[in-house]
Amino acid sequence: xxxxxxxxxxxxxxxxxxxxxxxxxxxxxxxxxxxxxxxxxxxxxxxxxxxxxxxxxxxxxxxxxxxxxxxxxxxxxxxxxxxxxxxx
Numbered sequence: 001x002x003x004x005x006x007x008x009x010x011x012x013x014x015x016x017x018x019x020x021x022x023x024x025x026x027x028x029x030x031x032x033x034x035x036x037x038x039x040x041x042x043x044x045x046x047x048x049x050x051x052x053x054x055x056x057x058x059x060x061x062x063x064x065x066x067x068x069x070x071x072x073x074x075x076x077x078x079x080x081x082x083x084x085x086x087x088x
Contacts, residue, residue: 003027008034060085 001007007030009017017031025031057080061069069082 001029004029006030006032008032056080058083062087 004027009032059069059072059078059080060083063084063086066084069078069084072078073082
């Protein structure tokens with residue numbers, strides 16, 4: 001993660017985060033989590049999202065191109081979210 005980067009953990013069911021050396025957080029890097037919200041919170045958020053101008057950017061990648069997606073993310077060549085897609 002670049003200097004000043006921020007990792008946000010948003011899983012409801014997650015495994016423990018392993019310990020790591022402090023130097024990984026040096027230079028204003030951050031690790032945080034989002035609050036566990038209720039179903040009603042999600043419904044209210046989605047209702048609000050329908051009322052405001054909201055624009056998302058998603059770049060899909062086939063699962064076998066995961067390394068390419070990571071390379072592009074590291075290089076800052078993706079605006080928005082990279083999404084790995086599995087074939088059905």
